[in-house]
Amino acid sequence: QVQLVQSGAEVKKPGASVKVSCKASGYTFTGYDMHWVRQAPGQGLEWVGWINPNSGGTNYAQKFQGRVTMTADTSINTAYMELSRLRSDDTAVYSCARGVGATSAFDYWGQGTLVTVSS
Amino acid sequence: SYELTQPPSVSVSPGQTASITCSGDKLGDKYACWFQQKPGQSPVLVIYQDTKRPSGIPERFSGSNSGNTATLTISGTQAMDEADYYCQAWDSSSVVFGGGTKLTVL
Numbered sequence: 001q002v003q004l005v006q007s008g009a010e011v012k013k014p015g016a017s018v019k020v021s022c023k024a025s026g027y028t029f030t031g032y033d034m035h036w037v038r039q040a041p042g043q044g045l046e047w048v049g050w051i052n053p054n055s056g057g058t059n060y061a062q063k064f065q066g067r068v069t070m071t072a073d074t075s076i077n078t079a080y081m082e083l084s085r086l087r088s089d090d091t092a093v094y095s096c097a098r099g100v101g102a103t104s105a106f107d108y109w110g111q112g113t114l115v116t117v118s119s
Numbered sequence: 120s121y122e123l124t125q126p127p128s129v130s131v132s133p134g135q136t137a138s139i140t141c142s143g144d145k146l147g148d149k150y151a152c153w154f155q156q157k158p159g160q161s162p163v164l165v166i167y168q169d170t171k172r173p174s175g176i177p178e179r180f181s182g183s184n185s186g187n188t189a190t191l192t193i194s195g196t197q198a199m200d201e202a203d204y205y206c207q208a209w210d211s212s213s214v215v216f217g218g219g220t221k222l223t224v225l
Contacts, residue, residue, distance in 0.1 A: 105167035109161040
């Protein structure tokens with residue numbers, strides 16, 4: 001069965017960087033895009049960007065360009081999202097989600113990783 | 120930037136039909152998806168490509184998309200359907216989410 005298992009919660013200081021991992025199993029990792037979505041406490045869903053694990057191609061939401069880097073290690077079926085120059089308003093649950101089909105619908109999601117930015 | 124607008128809340132009585140709308144400029148020219156999210160849980164895809172249901176999603180969930188509005192319809196709403204619902208679409212190679220609608224079953 002398809003599973004996306006993310007790394008554990010992180011606490012970071014403003015200005016620092018965080019790297020969240022998402023280990024995929026139960027399907028061909030290189031056959032699907034991987035998206036990252038975040039949700040601040042009590043707020044809605046916000047798309048961060050996606051990566052094509054096969055080609056390494058990425059597309060980031062304009063809001064995060066210059067601060068986010070998405071990578072994938074196909075040898076261990078794991079995707080990563082690194083966010084730099086963290087601010088307090090980056091405090092959120094960050095989730096990976098598999099994109100399937102021509103419209104890249106998000107059919108499987110990771111359990112989410114809480115990133116807390118606090119001095 | 121492209122925006123999707125949803126009503127903050129919708130209420131429905133058990134067994135009745137709930138409709139949640141999602142509005143965006145020429146949204147009908149794009150594909151819309153819908154997600155259900157219960158407290159403390161990850162979102163679940165309930166509708167994709169406007170009208171398709173993933174495996175395991177009950178038939179009471181249906182979708183439509185035309186003009187500027189996509190609609191999620193839940194027929195015979197059950198207490199277990201109480202959740203937040205988000206619409207989503209693609210615009211210029213970027214993903215956009217609606218602000219979310221809290222569905223209350225009372």
